[in-house]
Amino acid sequence: MKTTSKKVPFLPVLLFAWLFFTACKDEDEPMPIEEDSIVDIVVDSPNFTILESAVVEADLVSTLEGDGPFTVFAPNDDAFMSFLDDNALAATDLLASDQLSDILLYHVLASEVMASGVSTGEVQTASGDSFYVSQASDGNLWINGSAQIVDTDIEASNGVIHVLDYVIVPPSQSIAEIAVSMTTANSPEFTQLVGALQRANLVDAVSGDEGDLTVFAPTDAAFQALYDSNPSWSDYNDIPLETLTAVLTAHVVPSRAFSQDLRTGESLTTLNTSTMLEVDLSAGTVGGASLNSGMLNIHATNGVIHVINEVILP
Numbered sequence: 001m002k003t004t005s006k007k008v009p010f011l012p013v014l015l016f017a018w019l020f021f022t023a024c025k026d027e028d029e030p031m032p033i034e035e036d037s038i039v040d041i042v043v044d045s046p047n048f049t050i051l052e053s054a055v056v057e058a059d060l061v062s063t064l065e066g067d068g069p070f071t072v073f074a075p076n077d078d079a080f081m082s083f084l085d086d087n088a089l090a091a092t093d094l095l096a097s098d099q100l101s102d103i104l105l106y107h108v109l110a111s112e113v114m115a116s117g118v119s120t121g122e123v124q125t126a127s128g129d130s131f132y133v134s135q136a137s138d139g140n141l142w143i144n145g146s147a148q149i150v151d152t153d154i155e156a157s158n159g160v161i162h163v164l165d166y167v168i169v170p171p172s173q174s175i176a177e178i179a180v181s182m183t184t185a186n187s188p189e190f191t192q193l194v195g196a197l198q199r200a201n202l203v204d205a206v207s208g209d210e211g212d213l214t215v216f217a218p219t220d221a222a223f224q225a226l227y228d229s230n231p232s233w234s235d236y237n238d239i240p241l242e243t244l245t246a247v248l249t250a251h252v253v254p255s256r257a258f259s260q261d262l263r264t265g266e267s268l269t270t271l272n273t274s275t276m277l278e279v280d281l282s283a284g285t286v287g288g289a290s291l292n293s294g295m296l297n298i299h300a301t302n303g304v305i306h307v308i309n310e311v312i313l314p
């Protein structure tokens with residue numbers, strides 16, 4: 001007997017197969033979830049409410065929603081509150097500041113840098129100013145000696161966020177300008193140091209916006225103790241000029257070292273080529289002079305000031 005087979009239409013079968021496999025693929029591979037931008041993360045977090053207000057007030061929302069990539073060192077609310085308290089400011093004062101945009105951009109890098117890529121030294125920011133990363137002996141990273149990185153690698157679609165415990169601000173005065181301004185403060189300080197620098201013609205050595213210096217600055221009380229121990233000296237004018245110059249240059253290190261950069265046993269070269277300063281963090285001293293723990297890491301355009309409670313004698 002002759003048998004015949006029924007032909008199945010080719011195109012409908014092919015179409016059915018394509019639809020079946022496409023449906024299976026969709027079930028196996030869910031649609032990717034769109035990642036939040038840096039702004040989205042800030043807005044959604046309960047810890048960045050002041051930063052959110054600042055970004056809006058400074059009209060930086062569209063910038064930080066851009067393609068980037070960016071790295072944002074983001075102060076949390078506690079960081080802002082500490083900064084405001086230390087500077088006797090209200091949040092409204094900060095938000096009304098003409099410098100708000102520059103301050104915020106000082107926390108932003110125009111590239112993506114994960115925590116593993118953060119290295120010590122100078123870092124160029126989106127504001128055009130540099131900040132400085134230090135690694136303390138316990139391994140923690142600090143910026144400008146004042147803000148610690150307390151959380152890292154919060155990834156966004158257009159970059160990454162690292163969290164700071166303090167607000168960083170670009171310096172606006174040189175070491176000399178800071179010292180001079182403090183001589184006329186409500187509680188004057190550095191009157192003897194500034195006078196001594198002027199007499200020794202060393203003001204220019206610690207002036208200007210360029211350079212990397214660390215100045216260990218003796219208080220007025222430190223100078224008075226020096227005079228008391230030398231009856232022939234009643235002030236810096238009585239110190240022989242050669243001696244005064246040697247003393248002052250022994251307080252200046254020709255590199256920028258925040259307190260977190262210092263290590264016990266380290267010897268610091270000074271502008272006085274015959275004098276090295278020995279660091280002893282367990283004793284809290286540099287060159288035998290005790291560090292004033294409340295007045296360290298005073299950031300200047302050309303370096304950093306650490307206040308000391310004794311005059312270093314070469």
